[in-house]
Each structure stands twice: as C-alpha cells, then as structure tokens.
Amino acid sequence: MSFGPPNDPYGQPQHPQQGQPGYGYPQQGQPGYGQQAPQGVPPQGYGQPQHPGYPQQPGYPQQGYGYPQQPGYGAQPPYANWGQRFLGTLVDMLVFAVPYALVIIGKDTPALMLVGALALIGLAIWQLIQEGRTGQTVGKKALGIRLVRESDGQPLGVGMAFVRRLAHFLDSLACYLGWLWPAWDAKKQTFADKVCSSIVIRTH
Template sequence: MSYPPDPNNPYGQQPPQQPGYGYPQQAPPPAGYGYPQQGQPQQPYGYPQQVPPQANYGYPQPPGTIQANNGYINIANVGTVRLATMGQRFLARLLDSLVTSVIVGIALFGGLAGVIGLADKTRQDCTGYDFASQAWSDCMDQNTQQDTNIGLAFFGLIAIVAVFGLLYEWLLVGLAGATIGKMAMGLRVVREADGQNPGVGGGFIRFIIPMVGYMVCGIGMLLVYLSPFFDNSGKLQGWQDRAAGTLVIKK
C-alpha cells in the first residue's frame, strides 16, 4: 500500500530536475538559422546567398573553342571569329583558278609566239641545196638545232608556269595570309595557335599536300580540297590545314 509523499518530509521528495537531466539536450541552432545573429550580416531566410555575376561571364573561352558549332571560334590574340564556309572557300578557289589561268595563258602565248617567231627568222630553207652536199647537211643540222631550242624554250615556259603557281599559292598564303581569290572573298588563312599568318613553312605545307595528292592519285587533289567536309571538330580543317595547323576564317 503506497502513500502520497509528505510535503514536509525532505527525504521523501524527489530532487528537482535540472535542465537537460533525463532528456537529450538539444544543440543550439546554427548561426543564422531562422533569425539573424548579432554582429553577422543578415541573409534572406530559406534562400542561399547568390554570388554576383562576373563581368563577361563565360569569357574568355580557351583558344580553339567552337561555340556551339555555330561557325564561330575563339583564337588567341584575335578573339572570336567566324570560320569560312565551304561555299566561300570554293568561290575563292575558283577566282584563283581564273587569275592563274589568265596569267599563265598570257605568259605561254607570249613566250611561245616569241620563240617560234625567232626560230622562223633563223630557220633556213634547205630546198636549194643538193641533197648529197655538205651545205644541205649543215642546213639541216642548223634547223634541227632550232627545233631543239624551241622544245627547250617550251619546257622552260612550263617550268616558269609551275614556279609561278608555287609562289602564288605558297608565298601569298604564307606571308600575306590570302591569295587574290581569298582577298576578294574576305577570307584569311591563320595559324590556329596564335592567329598569325602561316609563314613560309606553313604556306608550303598547305601548298605541297594537294600537289602530292595530285601526283600520287589523279583525284588526290580533289580529295584534299574536299577533306574539310570530313572534319568532325567543326573547324572545317582540311588535311592540309591540319598538317600546317591553320584555319580559314572570314575577316
């Protein structure tokens, strides 16, 4: 049988409970939770503080970065530029072909006309000599020499034309960054690394690879010029551009 505790009996009373005794003590709420703490900047309740955006957010991009395959690329020392389309490059190549054809045609026509005219003046008529005479033999030898000179002059003109084609594409692209056709279309060939002209070495590489393709296989040059269609990087680099480290851009 139990009795209620006597309020006057100090031994029968339970000791008062201290804060946290018998119950798990709750950790104080973190600073800034629910209400701002004194001495600390106030932040919006329930939302993280946003960092202010930086100027030109997302720029500059690393060199060589294609921007969403939209035809633009970032080049060191140049900035964001537009890549030349295949249609623009084709028209520039067509203009270059017309320019070189006109120049080569004038050179060949003028050179051959001069050589043949000089040969006709010096060529002798051997019909008046006796067939068995020494004079007839000397006349024929001289005419044969003239024919040989005409042949050598013809091959010399071919060599001059080849050198012109080499210097036209090689030096103009290497030193100026563009041929006459590319200048007319507002195109320029630059190094992908720094945006400068390809230089003598880069221009020679861009020229010689199509020539090797032409000599090795009849359609090799055509494949080289069409190779930008096979570039999956979006930079429209042909095999000659990859070897030289160049890009064709629209100024």
C-alpha cells in the same frame, strides 16, 4: 576684478590646442579655399573620375577595354565555309588563266611562251609570299577570308605556307576527299590544314 582671458568652469584658461588649427583654417594636407591641390595628388571626394596611376576606390569597379579574342584563346573563330574556300580558289585559278593562256598560245612562238612561263612562275611565288605573310591570296582577299595558324590566329609564314601547298597532295587522295572535307568538318579544315595546324577564317 580681473579682465584676463576667460576661464572655464574648472579655472583653466581657454586656449586653442597647441598644433591644432582653429576654425576656418585649412586642414593639414588639404588645400585651402582658392588653392589648388599639388600636382600628382588625386582630388578628394566621391564620384571623381579614375586616372591612370591612382588606386581604385573601393566599391567602384574599374572598367576595362576589351579586345576581340583571337583563335586559340578560348574564342570561337569565324571559320570560312566550304563555298567561300571554293570560290576563293576559283578566283586564284582565274588569275593564273592569263599567263597560262600565253603559254598555250605561244607554242609556236617561243618568246611569247617564255613570257607566259615566267609570268606563271612569278605570280605563283608572289601569291605564296602574300599568303604566308598576310594569310590572303588574291582569291582569299576577294572572298574576305584568311589563312592563319590555329594556335594564335597569325599568318603561317612563307615557309609553312609552302609546306601546306605540298601537303595538299593528301587532299587529292581517295577521290579528292580532302578538298571536300571542310563541308562537314567542325573546323572547316582540309587534310592539309590538319597536318599544318592551319584554319581559314572570315575577315568580315
């Protein structure tokens, strides 16, 4: 009687297939019990969170992070109404009232008149720079509105803001009709805004 390894019914000895791990051994490419997966390899299984750099699993749509659309990209910008624009202009006029008063009062005092004139010029230049770079003068900031390009929602720039100031003479033609135009215009634009492709929007 032989006591060798058991044979199968066809007389072939039972041996594990060469190159195949037996029961209880970790599968090739999978970490064994108590072992950690190599760094850079995503964990296996369902329901694991997605990480940057890993391919999206089929059937699980990847969630994105939306950003508010800017004017010119299909979004409807929140146009400032005529009342907001008017009040913003009124605040800007009140800001200029103090140096202008110095000019009026200083008619008999050349030094005081010079101070008032310099203050007016400096304030006008500062307001123009602020409007060109940020889209807001003192009055626009107080009313929560901003002057931007219609194409991309960015500030006009100092040069274009100056051109828009000059284009306001169109608004004064025909009994100041251009200043009233935002009251019924679809984009709340004056004639100067239409010429310069600018809009005034609400910031909050």
